Amino acid sequence: MTRTRAILIVLGACLFIARDAAAQNFVELRPSPSPVAGITPVPPTGTTMNGLVAKAAPGNLYSFIASTGSVSGCLFLFNSTTVPSTGAVTFGNASGNVPLAPIPVGANSITSFDAAPGPPSVFSVGITIGYSSTCGGTFTQSATASIAAWVQ
Numbered sequence: 533m534t535r536t537r538a539i540l541i542v543l544g545a546c547l548f549i550a551r552d553a554a555a556q557n558f559v560e561l562r563p564s565p566s567p568v569a570g571i572t573p574v575p576p577t578g579t580t581m582n583g584l585v586a587k588a589a590p591g592n593l594y595s596f597i598a599s600t601g602s603v604s605g606c607l608f609l610f611n612s613t614t615v616p617s618t619g620a621v622t623f624g625n626a627s628g629n630v631p632l633a634p635i636p637v638g639a640n641s642i643t644s645f646d647a648a649p650g651p652p653s654v655f656s657v658g659i660t661i662g663y664s665s666t667c668g669g670t671f672t673q674s675a676t677a678s679i680a681a682w683v684q
Contacts, residue, residue, distance in 0.1 A: 574681045582673040583615030583662035586681035592652035593659050596681040597644040598637060603676040606634040606667035607643065613658035621671045634667045637677070652684065659683055 571594050574586045580601060586593065598607055608631035610616060624630045632653075637643045647653060661681060665674035 571682050571684050574683060576678045576680050578678075580675050580678060581663070582675040582677070583660060584679040584681060585613060585615065586659040586661060587655070587683045588613040588658050590656050591659055592654055592684045593645075594648070594652045594682045594684065595644065595646040596661055596679060597642065598661070598663065598677050598679045599642045600637050600639055600663070601676040602639050603665050603674050604637060604639040604641075605663060605665040605672075605674055605676075606636050607677075607679075608632075608634055608662045608664055608671055609653070610660040610662060611655045611657045612660045615660055615662050615673070616671055618671060618673050620669055622669070631662070631671065634664075636667055637663075 572587075574584065577584065584596075586596070593609070596607075608621070610631055621631050623633065635643060635645070659681070661679050662671060663674050663677035663679065664671045665676075666672040
């Protein structure tokens with residue numbers, strides 16, 4: 533006897549239904565509402581900020597979005613649980629005051645990052661996104677951005 537299977541996936545509603553046509557069994561799978569199991573949205577902590585601690589523990593960064601005010605600059609991704617103070621930085625992937633990469637952002641603009649459908653960015657200490665009025669080897673805090681992120 534041949535078994536056929538039907539699978540319905542609705543990504544926008546996060547509903548997954550699998551059907552074993554021979555046995556007429558339906559199984560509905562929904563993502564868990566638990567933040568441990570799913571992706572957690574981290575909203576901005578204010579209308580403007582110099583950075584966002586998206587997760588104060590090891591985790592995965594799936595996406596973020598930032599809008600800037602009148603000051604252009606760079607977003608810095610830190611493997612840290614705090615927004616570093618203004619000062620010199622050396623790029624790499626170590627923890628603390630070491631940004632992974634500068635992401636240039638123009639004044640009065642919106643920039644976003646989305647890891648889908650690929651794997652997320654992995655952070656071993658914490659996930660912090662800082663906004664700087666300078667790009668390059670100096671992180672200069674600039675409280676002129678609004679940042680939100682989605683982490684696990």
